[in-house]
Amino acid sequence: MKFAKIILVSILALAFFTGCAQMQQGSSGTSASPVLDRIQQRGELIVGTMGNMPPLNMTAKDGEIFGLEPDLARMLAEAMDVKVKFVTKPFNELLPALQTGEVDMVLSGMTITPERNRKVAFIGPYFISGKAFLTKAKTIAYADEAADANNPNTKIVALRGSTSQAFAETYLDKTTLFTTGTYDEAVDMVLQDKVHAMIADYPICVVSVFRYPEAGLLSVVTQLTYEPIGIAIPANDPLLMNWTYNTLNNIEGSGILDELKLKWFAEGDWLNKLK
Secondary structure: OOHHHHHHHHHHHHHHHHHHHHHOEOOOOOEOOHHHHHHHHHOEEEEEEOOOEOOOEEEEOOOOEEOHHHHHHHHHHHHHOOEEEEEEOOHHHHHHHHHHOOOOEEOOOOEOOHHHHOOOEEEEEEEEEOEEEEEOOHHHHOOOOHHHHOOOOOEEEEEOOOHHHHHHHHHOOOOEEEEEOOHHHHHHHHHOOOOOEEEEEHHHHHHHHHHOOOOOOEOOOOOOOOEEEEEEEOOOOHHHHHHHHHHHHHHHHOOHHHHHHHHHHOOOHHHHHEO
16 A cells, blocks of 8 residues: 555545534534544544454454454544544444444444435445355356245355345245354354355455365355445434545545555455454
8 A cells, every 4th residue: 555645645634624623613612523522532433343254354363353444444543633443243233332322433344225324324335245155056156146046945144134134035035044143153054064055245255265265165256236335423423424425535536445455355365364
């Protein structure tokens, strides 16, 4: 990643944030940005993530949270001139944590859906994903349509509370569906032949093939759905929405976001760091 680009983005975002901060106080002294105020007073941006969605977010052997989304979160914190703290939770607990104020943002491979958007605000997308199968069966791996795998003899697994579960319940309703709290548990069910396939975002499926090269796993990057991934933030802070939108736009416009994608999807050096 080009150091000059990082400095440029940081300066632009910090300048914008400083200007926003000056606008927060009206004549009455009442804050117009409660979440930004909370972050600044704490000196820390708390980001919720699953920590188990390689290469978007992962947990290293030493406990470090790393990946494309943690890199992006660190850039946002740097632009705010605060530290970053990651809080890991099961996927279905991330939005409740955001709504209660336990975390300030969620960056965790979260698809922007109308249902979620009624509860929280989203900025992005910063990544486009889609559904794919992870399996040992070629007939499932290369299914062009979800209906190709939708039969009573097929057992599938999906992450609990995810859009993959919702997709399976709608379009794979004839299969036997299992749900798990983590992707590791779901992948293990495929490895142990307890299910025929896992349905998940295609980066998860492809990375799982790389992680277990001797297991005979198959997947495809052909997307069964369109999944825009965004940053989830509280709905009660318009200034935070505006600031995050502009900062992400600066990061994307400078080419840094494309460099992050190349770093995490085109190179596999990080595999050795995984738990």
